[in-house]
Amino acid sequence: MTQSVQSPIMGHTLRRVMFFLLVLLTTLVAMGLMVSVFQTDGISLMELILLLLYAILFSWICVSFWTAFMGFFVILTGRDRWAISRQSAPSAAPAAPLPRTAILMPIYNEDSERVFAGLRAIHRSLADTGRLSDFDFFVLSDTRDPEVWVEEELRWQDMVRALDGKGRIFYRNRPENISRKSGNLEDFCTRWGGHYRYMIVLDADSIMKGETLVAMVRIMERHPRVALVQTPPVPINRVSLFARILQFAGSLYGRMFTAGLNYWQLGESNYWGHNAILRVQPFLDHCGLPKLPGREPFGGDILSHDFVEAALLRRAGWEVWLAYDLEGSYEEIPPTLIDYAKRDRRWCQGNLQHLRLALSQGFNALSRLHFSMGVMSYLASPLWLLFLIATGVDAYFQTQQEQVYFFGQNWIPVWPVSFAVEMTTVLLVTLTMLFLPKILALVLLLKDSRLRRAYGGMLNATLSVVLETVFSVLTAPVLMLFQTKFVLAILMRRAVGWPSQQRGDHETGFREAALTHGMQTLIGVVAGVLSYHYVPAFFWWFIPVLLGLMLAIPVSMLSSSIALGRMSREWGLFLTPEETDPPAVLRYLEANLKEDEPVLPVLREASGSRFVQALTDPYVNALHLSLLPEREPPGKRRRHYLEGLIHQLEEEGPDSLSAAQKRDLIADPETLLRLHALFWSRSPVEVLSG
Amino acid sequence: MDRGKVSVAAPYLPAPVAVPSSELLLDRLGAYWQALGVSDPDQVTALSEQALRRLPELPETPGVDPVGRAVVAAGDLLDDWLARALQLPRPSLALAAARAALLSGAAPDWPATLFAPPGEANALRDALRAAIAEPAPIPSPGAMPAQRIDLFSLLGPLLRLWRPEPRA
Numbered sequence: 001m002t003q004s005v006q007s008p009i010m011g012h013t014l015r016r017v018m019f020f021l022l023v024l025l026t027t028l029v030a031m032g033l034m035v036s037v038f039q040t041d042g043i044s045l046m047e048l049i050l051l052l053l054y055a056i057l058f059s060w061i062c063v064s065f066w067t068a069f070m071g072f073f074v075i076l077t078g079r080d081r082w083a084i085s086r087q088s089a090p091s092a093a094p095a096a097p098l099p100r101t102a103i104l105m106p107i108y109n110e111d112s113e114r115v116f117a118g119l120r121a122i123h124r125s126l127a128d129t130g131r132l133s134d135f136d137f138f139v140l141s142d143t144r145d146p147e148v149w150v151e152e153e154l155r156w157q158d159m160v161r162a163l164d165g166k167g168r169i170f171y172r173n174r175p176e177n178i179s180r181k182s183g184n185l186e187d188f189c190t191r192w193g194g195h196y197r198y199m200i201v202l203d204a205d206s207i208m209k210g211e212t213l214v215a216m217v218r219i220m221e222r223h224p225r226v227a228l229v230q231t232p233p234v235p236i237n238r239v240s241l242f243a244r245i246l247q248f249a250g251s252l253y254g255r256m257f258t259a260g261l262n263y264w265q266l267g268e269s270n271y272w273g274h275n276a277i278l279r280v281q282p283f284l285d286h287c288g289l290p291k292l293p294g295r296e297p298f299g300g301d302i303l304s305h306d307f308v309e310a311a312l313l314r315r316a317g318w319e320v321w322l323a324y325d326l327e328g329s330y331e332e333i334p335p336t337l338i339d340y341a342k343r344d345r346r347w348c349q350g351n352l353q354h355l356r357l358a359l360s361q362g363f364n365a366l367s368r369l370h371f372s373m374g375v376m377s378y379l380a381s382p383l384w385l386l387f388l389i390a391t392g393v394d395a396y397f398q399t400q401q402e403q404v405y406f407f408g409q410n411w412i413p414v415w416p417v418s419f420a421v422e423m424t425t426v427l428l429v430t431l432t433m434l435f436l437p438k439i440l441a442l443v444l445l446l447k448d449s450r451l452r453r454a455y456g457g458m459l460n461a462t463l464s465v466v467l468e469t470v471f472s473v474l475t476a477p478v479l480m481l482f483q484t485k486f487v488l489a490i491l492m493r494r495a496v497g498w499p500s501q502q503r504g505d506h507e508t509g510f511r512e513a514a515l516t517h518g519m520q521t522l523i524g525v526v527a528g529v530l531s532y533h534y535v536p537a538f539f540w541w542f543i544p545v546l547l548g549l550m551l552a553i554p555v556s557m558l559s560s561s562i563a564l565g566r567m568s569r570e571w572g573l574f575l576t577p578e579e580t581d582p583p584a585v586l587r588y589l590e591a592n593l594k595e596d597e598p599v600l601p602v603l604r605e606a607s608g609s610r611f612v613q614a615l616t617d618p619y620v621n622a623l624h625l626s627l628l629p630e631r632e633p634p635g636k637r638r639r640h641y642l643e644g645l646i647h648q649l650e651e652e653g654p655d656s657l658s659a660a661q662k663r664d665l666i667a668d669p670e671t672l673l674r675l676h677a678l679f680w681s682r683s684p685v686e687v688l689s690g
Numbered sequence: 691m692d693r694g695k696v697s698v699a700a701p702y703l704p705a706p707v708a709v710p711s712s713e714l715l716l717d718r719l720g721a722y723w724q725a726l727g728v729s730d731p732d733q734v735t736a737l738s739e740q741a742l743r744r745l746p747e748l749p750e751t752p753g754v755d756p757v758g759r760a761v762v763a764a765g766d767l768l769d770d771w772l773a774r775a776l777q778l779p780r781p782s783l784a785l786a787a788a789r790a791a792l793l794s795g796a797a798p799d800w801p802a803t804l805f806a807p808p809g810e811a812n813a814l815r816d817a818l819r820a821a822i823a824e825p826a827p828i829p830s831p832g833a834m835p836a837q838r839i840d841l842f843s844l845l846g847p848l849l850r851l852w853r854p855e856p857r858a
Contacts, residue, residue, distance in 0.1 A: 136827070156825075157790075157794070157823065160823040161794070161796075161821075161823075165823070166820070166822075166823045166824070167823075167824060167827075169823075170824070170825055170826045170827065171825050171826075172825055172826050186834050189832060189834055190831060190832050190833065190834050191826075191829050191830075191831060192826065192827055192829060192830055193830065193832050194830030194831065194832050195827055195830045283834075284832050284833070284834045286837060287834070287837070288834040288835045288836040288837050289836065289837065290836040290837060290838065290839055291836075292839075292841070293841070308839075312837055356841050356842070357839065357841070358842075359841075359842030360839050360840055360841050360842055361840040361842070362839075362840065600794060600795075601795060617725075618722075618725055618726050618765075618789075618793055619790060619793035619794055622786050622787075622789040622790040622793055623786075623787075623790035623794070625783070625786040625790075626783050626784075626786035626787035626789075626790050626825075627783075627825050628783065630783060643753070646753065649702065649703075650701060650702060650703045651701045651702060651703075652701075652702055653702030654702075673762070673765075674751060674753060674754055674758075676761070676765075677751070677754050677758035677759070677761045677762045677765075678703070678753070678754060678755075678758050679703070680718065680721075680722055680757075680758065680761040681706065681718060681754070681755055681756075681757035681758035681760075681761055682703045682704050682705075682706060682755070682757070682758070683703060683704075
């Protein structure tokens with residue numbers, strides 16, 4: 001089925017024209033200012049480079065700024081008749097039965113306890129709505145680590161038993177994780193997708209309210225032209241100072257940005273990979289991802305598949321919406337600056353791959369813009385770095401023109417015209433970019449007393465915004481260097497892999513901080529010395545960047561502190577509505593993690609190794625065997641390989657085997673049974689009986 | 691080099707016993723049945739003897755010593771009973787799922803039922819059927835064809851001029 005490409009609402013076009021005109025005009029005005037400064041004595045090559053960089057970076061900032069401004073306007077007036085959640089449909093019947101919907105949680109070597117605690121919270125929240133029977137749960141595991149694999153199976157079985165979820169809560173582990181997450185979802189769609197009209201895709205740390213899930217299905221039912229509705233996930237639950245600052249920023253400013261995005265993107269919005277509902281049939285018909293020609297990092301599997309899937313749906317004429325006003329959609333964020341950078345490293349490669357797609361044939365203009373925005377979110381860092389270097393070099397050459405900055409005892413410098421205006425403009429732009437959306441977010445709090453209280457009151461919220469701003473100024477140069485490094489590594493065709501995330505709270509020690517930020521600190525010191533020595537006037541303008549780099553190690557360590565995170569909460573700083581008054585689903589999650597007693601005795605007992613348990617414990621062994629996919633018996637070479645591993649295990653024990661080798665052993669039913677018998681015949685009985 | 695001084699680390703698992711005594715076999719089987727949840731010593735002995743009786747009929751398993759084969763025979767005995775009670779094919783993943791359900795504690799009195807007359811196993815059968823959770827629904831296959839994405843190429847327009855695509 002292919003839908004009409006354009007939505008029939010005239011206002012959609014008007015909004016976009018207005019948005020892009022504002023971006024264009026603001027950029028032109030700023031560029032005009034710069035050109036007039038440079039033109040005083042002709043434009044040199046260096047100035048031309050500066051102009052080009054400035055044009056790219058400023059337009060990128062304008063997109064962000066005007067998006068926030070439009071979001072501010074929408075929330076302030078409370079009017080947005082084209083928000084997908086508010087559009088009426090004459091055929092809609094509020095109490096109509098819901099079609100079957102699959103809730104999918106793709107996981108990869110995650111903390112199983114947290115994954116299943118989250119799923120159980122969602123399950124309970126759905127049960128509260130009375131609509132639980134309309135939803136099935138799928139844990140789609142791509143886990144490779146054998147310890148985590150066996151743990152997941154036990155947790156799944158425990159959840160089924162505890163919640164009477166037989167026939168509604170499913171689990172499968174893929175033998176090969178071909179095409180990573182997109183392949184994982186494709187596997188679901190091609191095997192069981194036919195049972196469901198909709199699927200709601202979660203991430204391992206996603207939490208969603210039952211009401212929100214039901215509302216998403218209802219929206220899809222009301223709008224048959226819509227293939228995908230994305231909800232804005234609000235960051236929650238982390239306790240380190242770093243994460244609490246990010247949670248506060250994401251919560252307070254995020255709603256303005258998402259409202260703004262929806263304002264001009266409307267039915268041509270984007271997909272962020274999770275906390276979204278998709279219509280299964282169009283996804284099957286149009287979202288099979290090809291391998292890109294060439295080798296990694298630009299060829300091969302499409303890594304950031306979500307943007308591409310949204311673009312493919314749009315290409316086929318389906319609408320993709322961002323339901324910015326649907327609350328009850330949450331995710332967890334990395335707890336430290338280093339973890340945040342690691343996540344960036346994984347996303348960076350996928351987003352840069354979109355360079356090749358932005359100009360591909362057949363995609364809609366807005367899809368191309370989404371691709372470009374994805375690329376720019378990482379390319380902006382090296383461009384900023386280039387801009388800073390070029391500005392410094394330009395300033396140095398200007399100092400060589402023997403200009404006089406100080407006259408007599410006057411301590412106020414008299415800048416050369418082009419240098420002063422140039423730097424002032426850059427500073428003003430940075431300040432506007434940093435501060436205005438934050439101030440607008442505070443203005444919105446003034447309007448809503450309930451929300452104001454949820455953020456800890458106006459005074460605390462304002463103080464939090466000021467501190468958050470200082471923190472983001474300090475960390476921005478660090479992230480700039482991180483992202484520049486990632487971009488360069490990828491451009492030099494060094495693949496970055498797809499490591500699993502460390503999601504739980506933990507702190508950064510000195511050694512880790514020094515190893516990670518040592519070079520950045522050194523760069524900060526060297527740049528500081530050079531600029532102070534050769535371009536002393538430039539040095540003072542450069543201070544915020546230098547300070548961020550030179551303080552990278554202590555800032556990274558201190559911000560990872562859980563004690564400081566808790567202290568800031570006690571002081572009423574960086575509070576979010578989810579902290580002040582947690583919704584039921586988050587309380588369920590907390591209760592599940594703290595108090596929940598597993599039904600299965602094997603989960604209540606401490607276990608050294610789930611892998612060994614899969615070999616020795618008759619129950620774990622039988623459960624694992626029952627969950628293995630049916631496949632052809634191994635060939636001769638494979639049998640020899642497994643035989644070798646069995647001998648290694650007999651002689652040197654499980655610690656001598658790699659995770660992949662352990663996985664190979666317990667992935668083969670015959671080997672599993674043989675090892676079970678082998679352990680029971682030869683291990684000391686006391687060991688086997690626990 | 692004095693080879694007598696070279697020490698070899700003890701293997702992780704002790705060497706197999708080529709000809710185990712009947713005491714060793716019964717001891718091992720007893721421990722295994724207990725791990726499966728059979729606590730009555732009389733039942734343990736009876737089940738161990740049944741398992742030992744099946745040993746000669748059991749096909750050779752390469753790399754498994756006689757004690758290991760006795761353990762396999764015990765499992766085989768249990769699977770036989772489960773397959774009959776639940777009418778499941780052997781071998782099958784469903785049978786492994788039934789064994790997992792049995793051992794998960796879903797039917798705590800199962801050893802007693804094993805020795806009860808066939809008609810008295812209905813309650814256990816129902817409890818087991820209720821406890822077997824299918825890991826996935828029955829398949830409903832669908833095709834997801836890979837979409838064509840024509841990447842941008844500077845030479846693309848020239849190549850199209852040189853080799854125009856055939857008309858549909």
